Amino acid sequence: MSDKRRTDVSTEILAKPPIVGPGHTAGSVTDKISEVVLARTPKWWFPAFGASFLLLNLLLLALAKLLFEGPGIWGLNIPVGWGFAIINFVWWIGIGHAGTLISAILLLLRQPWRTSINRFAEAMTLFAVACAGIFPLIHVGRPWLAYWLLPYPNTMQLWPQFRSPLLWDVFAVSTYATASLLFWYVGLIPDMATLRDRTRKRFKQILYGFLAMGWRGSARHWHNYETAYLLLAGLATPLVISVHTIVSFDFAVGQIPGWHATIFPPYFVAGAIFAGFAMVLTLSVPLRKVFNLEDFITQRHIQNMAKVMLATGLIVAYGYMVEIFMAFYSGNQYEEFMILNRIQGPYRVQWHLLLLCNVLAPQLIWVRKVRRTPWMVWVVAMFVNVGMWLERFVIVVTSLHRDFLPSSWGMFHGTFWDWATFIGTIGLFLSLLFLFLRFLPMISIFEMRTIVPEPDAHLELDGHGGDE
Amino acid sequence: MTSARFDPPADLDRLNKRALTVGAVAAAASAAGLFLDRTQFFQSYLIAWLFWMGIAMGGLGTMMLSHMTGGAWGLMIRRVFEAGTRTLPALVALFLPILFGLDDLFVWARPEAAADPLIQVKAWYLNQPFFALRAAAYFAIWGVFGWALLRLSRRQDETADPGLVRKMQSLAGPGLGIYGLTATFASVDWLMSLDPHWYSSLFGVYFIGGQAVSAIAFAILMVAFLSNREPMQSAYRPQHIHDYGSLLFAFILLWSYFGLSQFLIIWMGNLSEETVWYLHRQQHGWQWVSLALVLFHFAVPFILLLSRRRKRNVKALAKVAILLLVMHWVDLVWQAGPAFSDHFSFHWLDLTTLVAVGGLWLAAFTVALRKRSLLPVGEPYLEEALNA
Numbered sequence: 001m002s003d004k005r006r007t008d009v010s011t012e013i014l015a016k017p018p019i020v021g022p023g024h025t026a027g028s029v030t031d032k033i034s035e036v037v038l039a040r041t042p043k044w045w046f047p048a049f050g051a052s053f054l055l056l057n058l059l060l061l062a063l064a065k066l067l068f069e070g071p072g073i074w075g076l077n078i079p080v081g082w083g084f085a086i087i088n089f090v091w092w093i094g095i096g097h098a099g100t101l102i103s104a105i106l107l108l109l110r111q112p113w114r115t116s117i118n119r120f121a122e123a124m125t126l127f128a129v130a131c132a133g134i135f136p137l138i139h140v141g142r143p144w145l146a147y148w149l150l151p152y153p154n155t156m157q158l159w160p161q162f163r164s165p166l167l168w169d170v171f172a173v174s175t176y177a178t179a180s181l182l183f184w185y186v187g188l189i190p191d192m193a194t195l196r197d198r199t200r201k202r203f204k205q206i207l208y209g210f211l212a213m214g215w216r217g218s219a220r221h222w223h224n225y226e227t228a229y230l231l232l233a234g235l236a237t238p239l240v241i242s243v244h245t246i247v248s249f250d251f252a253v254g255q256i257p258g259w260h261a262t263i264f265p266p267y268f269v270a271g272a273i274f275a276g277f278a279m280v281l282t283l284s285v286p287l288r289k290v291f292n293l294e295d296f297i298t299q300r301h302i303q304n305m306a307k308v309m310l311a312t313g314l315i316v317a318y319g320y321m322v323e324i325f326m327a328f329y330s331g332n333q334y335e336e337f338m339i340l341n342r343i344q345g346p347y348r349v350q351w352h353l354l355l356l357c358n359v360l361a362p363q364l365i366w367v368r369k370v371r372r373t374p375w376m377v378w379v380v381a382m383f384v385n386v387g388m389w390l391e392r393f394v395i396v397v398t399s400l401h402r403d404f405l406p407s408s409w410g411m412f413h414g415t416f417w418d419w420a421t422f423i424g425t426i427g428l429f430l431s432l433l434f435l436f437l438r439f440l441p442m443i444s445i446f447e448m449r450t451i452v453p454e455p456d457a458h459l460e461l462d463g464h465g466g467d468e
Numbered sequence: 469m470t471s472a473r474f475d476p477p478a479d480l481d482r483l484n485k486r487a488l489t490v491g492a493v494a495a496a497a498s499a500a501g502l503f504l505d506r507t508q509f510f511q512s513y514l515i516a517w518l519f520w521m522g523i524a525m526g527g528l529g530t531m532m533l534s535h536m537t538g539g540a541w542g543l544m545i546r547r548v549f550e551a552g553t554r555t556l557p558a559l560v561a562l563f564l565p566i567l568f569g570l571d572d573l574f575v576w577a578r579p580e581a582a583a584d585p586l587i588q589v590k591a592w593y594l595n596q597p598f599f600a601l602r603a604a605a606y607f608a609i610w611g612v613f614g615w616a617l618l619r620l621s622r623r624q625d626e627t628a629d630p631g632l633v634r635k636m637q638s639l640a641g642p643g644l645g646i647y648g649l650t651a652t653f654a655s656v657d658w659l660m661s662l663d664p665h666w667y668s669s670l671f672g673v674y675f676i677g678g679q680a681v682s683a684i685a686f687a688i689l690m691v692a693f694l695s696n697r698e699p700m701q702s703a704y705r706p707q708h709i710h711d712y713g714s715l716l717f718a719f720i721l722l723w724s725y726f727g728l729s730q731f732l733i734i735w736m737g738n739l740s741e742e743t744v745w746y747l748h749r750q751q752h753g754w755q756w757v758s759l760a761l762v763l764f765h766f767a768v769p770f771i772l773l774l775s776r777r778r779k780r781n782v783k784a785l786a787k788v789a790i791l792l793l794v795m796h797w798v799d800l801v802w803q804a805g806p807a808f809s810d811h812f813s814f815h816w817l818d819l820t821t822l823v824a825v826g827g828l829w830l831a832a833f834t835v836a837l838r839k840r841s842l843l844p845v846g847e848p849y850l851e852e853a854l855n856a
Contacts, residue, residue: 163736241725245725245729249733252737253732253733253737255738260733260737261669261733262669262729262730262733263669263670264729264733265670265725266670266673266729318652322672323669325669326668326669329593329667331590332667
């Protein structure tokens, strides 16, 4: 084989699929993304937002009912004192993690393909954290006293329990929400300026101009901006790990079999990223279709995210396996009973569905055809969305409902209001998402400009090009 | 075309001979120790074997990771990991003595275990035939993946077929998962079951984290050795070294995260069957070993590796790598030791067995390393990596 031919073959096999469709320039990227925001509202938007808004109102109704009547409207009772509120909290906060991972960790790992998905993944993080934050607040029973969770000097001389991970949660989640908001907003500033300059409507010029905080795109602005963005990425990175580690401590530091397992921190963090990537895929596959963004969110993006989903899914499966093995290896009858109760007990359907959704379904990603077909990846991602909710259901409910004393066993069933609150937060999430899609650029315009291939005028001069 | 450029230096032969001599002398001393104090011999030997096995097999895992992720860093040290993988037959041979000392090492393998009801409950897993069978299975599985990857790598050297990159990648994916699984059970067998009552589901992950630290630390030392002489002197650039420094930093953080999580959950749960493991490590001299781990396996290297300059300078980085190799050995002593003796003490056999296994292993390693060029010359990304 001649050297020349070998190079041809190697470029053919090794060439990575592009991260931007062919034929795009800095101008066309700007046009295409800002058009989504500046053009007239598409017709489908109204029914879509309307339906989400209806669900949001269901949430408000459920919350009003809760405030009038108290948590008795939920299915909680002894022995299952933690139910939907905790399940939903963990589910939502986990979903948020993919946004932070994509925007911060992939930035630090120098992965340029993240550029077209980081903006809406970060938005997704914010909205998911907003949904998650509701649940601990209403779960305390008297939300108007929730500020007691904060350590402040008071006349009652009462301090929160600093040794409790539930208190660490307060700090972790509020830090996470703040850092995510800042990161997202700082990333938006140059694009706000673009929108300010492109819109013709006076009101929008003022609004976007206000949000752009006087951005003029000078070299000094860019220099400060890059520094700030990198610093925020560095700050956000440990949060990906710490938030869900502390969430896992909520369970693991207790003594209930099924909660008290040392594998929980890494397995929860992996589960969070798993769920988060599933949600990013759930959103990005339809969005790229509806807004004709296939050139920006390419097949390669879908494939890469599917691979991350598979890898983290395998870590989660490892967690299940180790938990089961240790229950039998430990020789502890309560641990053993907990596992057998999951497999054969009254919640066995949920447990088997969980394995189907979280362990079996993601294995399809190994097949190249599946991970290269967006709708198939989407179907797998939907399985994972359901599976991760079921995982938290199984952890919270099956561990509590039959503990050490058979005389105190019981069952848990979600009531209408449990489901209404949960579905209502999905309405909140989707409402925020549709507003975001309508009013802000869902893909970072200025970052996309940097990855568009440019004809390089210096190719001949600086000695990098040409044959060697 | 470029294969001659990266032929191993002649110094490797000298290293080989020296390792073999030192290893043989230490092995003779250790053998004498076997007759003087049989139990002590096996206790020291197990730790020594785990240490060198972790470097080699942790390297196999890290290599599979690099096949999956791609990038210059993995390519530039692949031959170190490949040579480590090829020491598996030597490691299996060095494992065999342990099978003769099972009742010296493991409470569950002794006759008095019959009087312990909890060990009786676990007898389905903790029994000598199944223990040996499992070890054989781990070695076979690691061997199959290592051998398949090495075969592809050799073919890549010969044909420079670019399609092999993807083949290695698709082998490394499942390989890494299966490695994680088998290493977890191996950690239960070889370390956790020393204290047969105790269990922790994070233990396997902690074990693998430690292996990763030692594998990358050893690779950094090899890079320091090779970059001191031609032909690799001109090949390694500060950018490559920086990647190894960052990787070492990341693995240390991971190890610390696992260690802290395990400790915190057990401490807060405060169940007597679990805390006993840490209580043994908080008294009779072991508390200083625990403290040393926190300081020198986490805090000091963490601070040292924050410096960008240190991460880019191979000599400075090598010093941190030596510290971590020592501390990884201390970590293994800390995990195994309290099961053997309540009081912390140091025996000369700890040192001679470590040197004996290490010398013999290093001899096998250098033989493997010297057989092939020091960089994968058939790799299509090689030029790109060299110019990184």
